[in-house]
Structures are given as C-alpha cells and as structure tokens.
Amino acid sequence: MAGAATTVATPNPLRDDRDSRVPRIAGPCNVVIFGVTGDLSRRKVLPAIYDLANRGLLPPGFSLVGFARRDWSDEDFAQLVHDSVSASSRTPFREEVWQQLKEGLRFVRGTFEDDAAFHKLATTLKDLDRDRGTGGNTAFYLSIPPSDFPIVLEQLSKNGLAKGADAPAGQPDPWRRVVIEKPFGHDLKSAQDLNALVNTVFPERSVFRIDHYLGKETVQNILALRFANQLWDPIWNANYVDHVQITMAEDIGLGGRAGYYDGIGAARDVIQNHLLQLLALTAMEEPVSFQPKQLQIEKIKVLSATKLVEPLDETTAHGQYTAGWQGSEPVVGLLQEEGFDPNSRTETYAAITLAVETRRWAGVPFYLRTGKRLGRRVTEIAIVFKRAPHLPFDQTMTEELGQNALVIRVQPDEGITMRFGSKVPGSSMEVRDVNMDFSYGEAFTEDSPEAYERLILDVLLGVPSLFPVNEEVELSWRILDPALEHWASAGKPDPYEAGGWGPDSADEMLARSGREWRRP
Template sequence: MQQSSPLTSGFGSRADGEIVIGEIGPVAESSSLVIFGITGDLARKKLVPAIYDLAHRGQLPAGFDLVGFARDAANSEPVLRESVITHARRPFDPEVWHTLTQRIHLIEGSFDESPAFTRLASLLTTLDHRRGKPGNYVFYLSVPPSAFSTVCGQLAVVGLNRPAQGWRRVVVEKPFGHDLPSSRALEGVLAQAFPPSSVYRIDHYLGKETVQNILALRFANGMFEPLWNNRHIDHVQITMAENVGVTGRAGYYDGVGAARDVIQNHLLQLLALIAMEEPVGFDADSIATEKVKILSATELLGPLEHTSARGQYGPGVDSGLPVPGLTDEIGFPPDSTTETFAALTIGITTRRWAGVPFYIRTGKRLARRTTEIAVTFTPPAHGSPAARAAAVSNVLVFRVQPDDGIELHIGAKRPGGGMQIQPVSLGMDFRSVFDPAPEAYERLIGDVLRGDSTLFPRRAEVEHSWRIIDPLLQHWATAGRPDTYPAGTSGPVSADRILSRSGREWRAL
C-alpha cells in the first residue's frame, strides 16, 4: 500500500457520498507544538503516541516540529520511542518514527528556570527560520494546575505568549480547579497570558466518536427530535463505570474523588450534548452557545440525602482475584473520606426537560467497565390494561466505551400463541460500519493544530459545571464517611434508593 509522507501531507478530502453537517474546518498551518512535561505519564501514554499516529496517517502539517520541555528531557528519546511502541494505535513503523524524530527537539529545564525558557524561545525562532514558518506555536501544559502560573509567567517574560506574527494557542488538562472559586482563579492566570480564543481546555471524552454522534443522531435523523422532550422521555441515565481501582494514583486522587474527577467535566458535558437545543450552525461558537444555555438551566435536585449517594470501595474480587479496598491502597490514609463512587440527580429547568430526572453515576472497582447514556422513553399510556401491562420501555443507548455504538431497545412479540412481549435490541457497532476512528487525543491534537475549538469546553461551561457540583461537595463534606461497597459490585446500596423511590432502577452493570 502506498503511504504518503508522514509529515508533509495535509488532511484528506471528503469521501464521495458523505453527508457533512457543518464545515470540516480549517487546514492545519505550519506550526511548532511545545509539550511541557513531555516525560510525564500523560505525554508518554497519550500525547506522543497520538502525534505518532497523526504522522503515520499523514495528518501532521508541513513544517511541523515537536518540542519537549521537562527537567529530565535530555535523554528521553528512547523513552518516547518505547511509549509509541506500547501505546500508539498504529503499528510501529521505524521509518515513520525516524522521520518524526527529525522534528522532535528537547529542552531540559525546570519550570522556574528562566534560562530554559530563553533557550526555548531561541529554538522556536531557529525552527521558524529553518522551515519558513510564520511563528505559530501551541503550548501544551501537561503539568499540574499548580504549575500553570509559573509556565505562563515564564512564557510572558520571554515574549512567547503574544505573537508579533502568527498565532499562539495554549492547551490545558483537567482538573480545571477543585471548585468554582479555584476554577475562576485558574482562568485568571491563563487570561493574564493568553486571550480567551487561544485557550483550549481538553476533555478527551469529547474526542470520542460516539459522543460526537449524539448530535448527528439527534439532528440528522427526523425520527428522534419530535420525541426528545418531557412528553415522551421518562428519564435519562448517564453512567461511567470502571473496574479498576486507583492503585498508584493516591497523589492525585486522594481528596479529589469521583465527582470532581469525572462528573464535573466528562459527564456533565455528555448531559449538555444530550439536552441542548439544536444550534444555528455546527461551528464551535454555535455549539458552545447551546451548551452554556443548557448548563445554566441545570441544577441538583434534592434533598441531597435522598437524591445523591457516595461510596468508597472496600476489599473485593476483580476477575476472580482478591483486590484491596481504597484505604488499603498505597498512599491512602486509613481515614480517607475520598469517594470512589458518586451518584446524583439532575434537573433541567427548561420547557423541553421540566420534570425529567437525569441520573448520573460513576465509580471505580465496579462490576465492569462501561460508559453509556441511556434515554428511557415513557411507556404507552393508552390501550387495554393488558396491553399497558405487557408494554416495555423503549431505551436508546449511546455506548461510549468500550464497544462504541448505538442500541435501541424495543418490545417485540415472542413466537407462539398469545401476545407475549419481549425486549429486543436493535444495535449498531461503529467498528463494524466505519473505518477505525482516530483515538480521542489524536483527534483533539489535530483540532488544536487546525484551530478548531468545537470539541473544547469554554470557560462558561466549566464554571457552570462547578456551580452545579459545588453544593453536592459541600453537603458531602459534612455528611461523614462514604458508604462502603465491595469491589466488583455495582456500588453502594444507597445508590439504588435514589431511583427506587420513584419506582425506577439503574441499568445493570
């Protein structure tokens, strides 16, 4: 198979017969990507492999350079090579890797070391002159939020934050603070160095194809939108379950917990896409406008002692093997109150969604790994008593991971005499229909290089999400210890009571 040059070819054209909602977006210009913390876990496991995959597919812009900045960067090339072999989606190709390494440059230094940033500025200028580039730089802050201020300040001192020509973009990873005040303080730090349009907040869930297909299914298919309201939808469940624990992550996870880690960002973003109104266009500004509107109308439903639950996994079994409880994990104190399971009830005060509860749950060391959105429609309220009793609830399920796809659960007559209705599933697996989709970071890094901010949350979205979650965190802070649930189960019993009060139940894990 003929392979295009991994570093000079641009993005592919549309396939014949493809229906496109909105525009594909701009073509990536020649630029340099600087990763601060290139030897950290995120860069090694996600960022560098994603860049390799982009190179392998010929989707890096001409004149691309990757600059790695870290205290131990000088001898990291073998480490990066191993990370690509282990974590990239595409098979390792020595020729692609060799070509890419000609564009990888390493700066050794600490974030508070001014001479290192002077060397960085000099290197970027040299690369611009060498390749005839206009001075386009992406700064990826793969560092703890506590280092944002230092890095942004150093970039400002050497004049890298404001372009005399070209453009500047800065990419930041969650957590975007630990509550609303700290989030605003963090945004203030970024705003001192970069204009709002230059800030790209990564939420890797938004790079997943199933998540993006929520909008396609809703607005490119006429059959769903007339039913997408409180007259036809009974409730919505959003679940992110993991069967792994937090082994080795005590330094990050203790004191953060499940609600801050994934509900405030990933799961509220999923809620916004499910519930938002149709945007006037499928560009970044139009989609962000509708997400902000729906999040501003979103609130916790109470009383919180009945509508929320939190838990912490205890000892249990995973894949037939015993596993420890959270407080037996290395680095966690025995009196830790950090929750590894969180469930809550959300309401949306709009005409479309008034009265429809959104149930959100997430947890670690649960029975299996899955992320899904399940929209449960109201069962028929007409017909004979026998027909109503036999009716089943139709459920539309977006499977985000691990087997991404869409399912529609309906009732069908069982073969034989009598009208015996049985739930059946109509499903579509993305992998069986489409070519393999880019990995989330691959897609998002490509979007940053192109300047397409559609899949990146805006500041207002982040702040509304903290406004929603903060009262729950404040309630839990005075509510004693989390409930304990055995590892390998579906979570604490208190979570079941959230739905059972209304005659509903969680979808099985």
Template structure:
C-alpha cells in the same frame, strides 16, 4: 506514502470547518510524564502515520531530564499507539523532535525554549505558530504561563499562539475562576483550549448527529415522551498509584464535573444555529445554566468508597489500603446524583448521573428511557418495559435502541429486543483516538470540542453544593470492590420506582 506529513491522499489536510492545519511547533511541557507518554506522543505518532500532521511540524519537549527521551517515547508508542509501528514513520517524526531541559521555575530554560522555536522558524520559514501543551499538574499552570509571558512567547509578531490545558479546571468555582483569570492574563480566551478527551470520542460526537440529522427523534426529545435519562461512567480499575492526585479530589470532581456534565449538555441542548465552536458552546451554556441539583440530597445523591474485593478472580485492596491513602480518607470513589433542567423541554425529567472505581465492569453510556405506553395494546402494557436509546461511549462504541417484539409462537407475548449499531463494524476505517482528533483540532484552530470557561464555571456551580453537603455528612458508604456500588445508590432511583441499568 505512509507518514507523509500534511497529506492525505495527496490533499492538504483540511478540517470539517474548512480550517487548514498550518505549519506549527507543538511544545509539550512534561513530555516525560504519564499522559504524554501514554496518550499525547502516541496520538502524534498516529497522526504522522496516517498523514495528518501539518507540513513543517516540529515537536518540542520540555523536561527536567531529557536523557534517552527518544528511546522512552519509542517504547510508549509501540505500547500505546493505535496504528502499527512503522520504523520509517518513527524515524521521520524523530527528526522533528527537539528537547529543552530545565525546570518550570528556571527562566533561562524558557529563554532556551524561545531560541529553539525561533531557530525552527528560521530553518523552514515557518510563520511562528506555536501550541503550548501543559501536560503538568494544575499547581504549576500559572508558573509555566508566567514564564511564557516573561519570555514573550505568548505575543506573536506573526502567526498565532495557543495553549492546551488538561483537567481539573480548578477544584471548585472560585479556584476555577482564578485559574481562568491566570490563563487569560497570558493568552486571549479564544487561544485557550481546555481539553476534555471524552468530547473527542466518536460516539460523543454522534450524539448531535443522531439527534439533529434524524427527524424521527426530535418530536420525541422532550418531557412528554422521555421518562428519565441515565449517564454512567463505570471503571473496574482502582486508583493504585494515583494517591497524589486522587486523594481529596474524588469521583465527583474527577469525572462528573467535566466529562459527564458535558455529556448531559450534548443530550439536552437545543439545536445550534451553526455547528461551530461558538454555536455549540452557546447552547451548552444555556443547558448547564438551567441545570440544578434535585433534593433533598440525602435521598437524591449517594457516595461510596471501595473496600476490599475481587477483580478478575484476584483479591484487591480497599481504597484506604492503597499506597498513599490515609486510613481515615473520606475521598469518594463512587458518586451518584440527580439533576433537573428547568426548561420547557425538560421540566420534570430527572437526569441520574453516576460514576465509580472498582465496579463490576468498565462502561460509559447514556441511556435515554422513554415513557412506557399508557394506552394501546394490553400486551404492550403488561410487558412492563420501556423503549431505551443507548449511546455506548466505551468500550464498544455504538448506539442501541431497545424495542418490544412478539416472541415466536402462540399468543401476543412481548419481549425486549435490541437494534444495534457498532461503529467499528459499520464504517470502513477505524475511528481516531480522542487525543488524535483533539490535537489535530488544536493545530487547525477548531475549538468546537473544547469547553469554554463559562461552561466550566456552570459545571462547578452545579457540583459545589453537593460537595459541601457531603463534607458535612461524615464518611462515604463502603462498597465491595467488583460490585455495582453502594446500596445507597440504588435508593436514589428506587424511591421513584426506577432502577439503574445493570453493570
């Protein structure tokens, strides 16, 4: 039956690692916020609608004002859920919704929360399994954790406790370490789930499948055959309404430190001994530890800030004209950098990473460019192009391989052609959204797709020197909204005779 909790085709939900989603209560701190309304609750609804929630699941919302919460969440689910809205599934899920009102500084509110959770366990005989989802600003992480500890909710008499935290995981290496230490004072390291929604995307997970399940690629996956790698996350939207978060953070902290360096680690890592959380994290840490900025930074990096331009035929303001941004803001909305990996496999291969707001189009991709032929047919050499393997992460997730083929007609005329696979057309059922997969994994206790603290610290070690360099060199270059970014980004690759893939 649609929406039957804990059953898929009559079988208890079991994950790839053989982990079962046990009865549990999920507490969302900040359930009325944007992330919860647009991502978390729609994902929970989709899990209910596809029968993937565990039996005896309860959702507890902690909010300052819980009035009309069910109506507000219903509107969000209709607008943002992946699966069609089913009133019966929604009604069933709402019988499992419980609200605790209060502020994060109010100890009595956490005492009420503890009483609600104890009552839910007593009603259904649940073992006391709790997930605490901190859908709140990082500035209150420590406050919430301290209150959880003060009420003893982090210390299970039976069952387990897990906490989920959203990025940013700090503002630099010292603050990241401080945040990690604060979390580990309350929860054990293996109970902390740092969520990076990019790692929940099917294309990202298919990077490992493509590399290690297909023997044809491994012999080519090294500096003898790969010329360079480009990792791009481009957005065509600006930061309207996000000044409170974005000003002073910028593109490098917001996207590169977490999402894009994680993509780099998956592309470059060695095959793990086991494909579980520990095995994959160990290999990612090795790669991130060996990754370093290539300099001189004034030539190998670029930053920009979007100015006025056009989006969809309509004029849009520049960053400093957005509400909440000061006219002298030096926050970058575009960042590009070059890194190298000091391992035998990757020595000498540059990895070019870029991200930006208000660019020509929305796309996220990893493009592995192979070394062009230096011998063989004259036609192949004259054609002057390279084979490229592209992992499309969004919006149209899939994989493309660009090769050379003879054009019909006389003569050996070679032109690039694309061999592509679109995940939506190949597989019978649609892939779950990233938050569906990741919430389900937390409930099952599978940390494979969640970065560890040492991964986060390695990423800050890479990014911090770049941010320090930029802080000493004035304002970002201004680029036209709707363009491919600042001209300085083109120079990053042009000096090596390369060019960015077009947006």
C-alpha cells in the same frame, strides 16, 4: 523541507469551498509539551501526534519540543518518543514517517523556575521557525499539575513566548495557543481564579481545555444522531422521555494513584467535566450551525438551566469501595490501597440527580453516576422513555416488558442500542424486551481515531468546537459545588463491595421515584 512546510494554506474559517469530507491538514507549527516524561504524554499525547503524522495530517516541517528536568540530549528525547509510539500508537509503525517526525524533535532541559531554560526554549523555537518553516505558530501543552500553571504561565509571558512574533509582510500573523489538561480547579472559586490567571497570558480564543471524552467518535455522534435524523426529535422531550441516565463506570481500582486522586474524588474527577458535558450535548437545542461559537452557546444555555434536585440527602449518593472480587480476582478496598490515608473520606462513587429547567426537559430527572471498582467498564447515555399510556394486553402478557430505551454506548463497544417490546414466537401473546444494535466496529471498516488525535489536530487548526470555554467550566462547578459541600458535612462515604454497582444509598436514590439503575 522548510519550503514544503510553508506551502500549506491556512483555511478561511468563514469560507471553505473544499469538500468537508476531505480531512484538513494542520499548517506549519510547533508543539511544546511541559511534563513530556509523564504518563499521560507517553501513553496518549506522543502516540496521538505520531498517528496524526502517519495519517498525513501534520505538515512536513512539524516540530515537537519536550521540556523537562531530565539531563537529556535531543537523541535521548527521540528515544522516549520512539518507545512511546512503539508501545501505544494506534496506526502501524512506518520508518519513513518516524524519520520525518524525528527531524523536528528537540529537547530543552530545565525546571519551571529556571529563567535560562525558558530563554533556551525561546531560542529553540526561533531556530525551528527559521530551519523548518514553522512560521512562529506554537501550541504549549501543559501536561502538568495545576499547581505548576502559575509559574509556567509567568515564564511564557516574561519570555515573550505567549505572543506571536512579527510576521513577514504579506503573511498571516503567527498564533500561540495553550492546551490545559483537567482538572480545571477543584471548586467554583478555584476555577474562576485559574481562568483569570490563564487569561492574563492567553486570550480565551487561544485557550484549549482538553476533555478527551469530547474527542470520542461516539460522543460526536450524539450530534449526528439528534440533528441529522427526523426520527428522534419529536420524542426527544419531556412528553415522551421518563428520565435520562448517564454512567461512567470503571472496573479498576486506585492503587498507585493516591497522589492524584486522594482528596479529589469521583465527582470532581468525572462528573464536573465528562458527564456534565455529555448532559449538555444530550439536552441542548439544535444549534444554528456547527460553528464552534454556536455549539458553545447551546451548551451554555443547558448548563445555565441545570440545577441539583433537593433534598440532597435523598437525591445524591457517594460511596467508597471496600474489599471484594473483581471478576475472579480478590481486590482490596480503597483504604488498603497504597498511599491512601486509612481515614480517607475520598469518594470513589458519586451519583447526583439533576433537573434541566427548560420547556423541553421540565420534569425529566437526569441521573449522573460514576465509580471505581464497579461491575464492568462502561460509559453510556440511556434515554429511558415513558411507558405506553394504555397496554391492550393482559398483565401476564407483558410482565417481562420494561421501558423503551435508546442507549448510546461511548465505551467500550461503541455504538447505539434500541430496546423495545416484541412478541415472543409461539401460539400465545407474550411480549418481552429485545435489542436492536448498531456497532461502529461492524458498520465501518475504518478504525475510529483516538480522542487525542482529533483534539490535538483541532488545537493546531484553531477549531475550538470540542473544548469547554470559561463559562462552561464555571457553570459546571456551580452545579456540582452544593453536592460536594453536602458530602463534606455528611460524614464518611457509604461503603460498597468491589465488583458491585455502588452503595445501597444510590439504589435508594432512584427507588424513591419508582425507578432503578440500568445494569449495563
């Protein structure tokens, strides 16, 4: 099996003559997961690894090491992986795939302060390199709170785990990479400190910051929609676009999540990472190529040109859900949720107005919003176009006609909708809005991979296209920090009833310019 693992060639990133439609298979490697018993690992990471194996995208010698405090054997760890895969994998369970994956499972018991445990981890990785041909290549997945990063990074450095071992003559140098889950700090200063800390142990090219939204097929389709089609580019600018709305709405509450969410809030949890990345992909210029560096250059340009529109008491809104109805079920407000301080000022809804100060987007407001306990679960990007400069119709003919819009649905029901005016059948001239829909589920027979599948595979391939780099993270905080500081001094968030679409202040924010939020 070790020999089989070493036969997988490492593609040359500068020249790859293979058909790009053929999936690339990861080379020999190990993955070490810190926090492997946590909810994220069990629901997302472990099932994604199995799905990659099931699709034939992991090498035969692939090995997975779990690190946790549990008093477990390798068999106990294998049972956790099996249960997680059975409950949450996207692809069907196949015994032969499971048995191959199981052969590479190892467990190391210990705490992050335990020097002996990290020495055991180093020994375990050396044994896997020898027995399964993993070549010294290892990705360390930090599925742990940011407060634990310093001690884990220190241990990896102290035990020589962050540096590749000496490669045999004629073989490429082994790689070591680190995968970090959000949040990437809680403001600009903490993000800068965190980045500096990580880069003392791993060079920036070896740091992969997971933003699972960037792994979604529909998010990647923004690039195809914009740059593979001549249809959109002539009107993708301030001459034709009135404004852009980027929404991530959730219908769930925060019961049981107080330990993570209280004191963080909706803006830090979603706007700083997910929504600002969606803005960057929507507003960026065409890259020279789709090489990771070129994509990062264009996203950084957009984020560098993006600013909050002032005055912030009129162009931002934050709210907190109160008791109400979610569908047919009564639900409690945030302050009654288990674990939350009855005086908590944590916002569960946040909306901001941004200006992208470039020639393409001058004068076009970008409205970003996110919230819990809203009317339905939906994430979308809506490009709302200006009205026609002249309508040769009586007002009664077009009273039901809105603005043209192109809506990219990220979740659920992934796809794209075009909204435009059409004549109503009949003897009179009456124009109203109609929709033209493209649905991934109907257009393609193959299910889309989960975001974590794509992102984990990119880590193992060393392809950083979908991962924000230091500068993107820090620019995002630079954009958001003034709003956070403003809200901190503005008093309690505005209340909104669960099951609605946010506080009145958010509606007023758009109404001041004669606009209104979409109701997805």
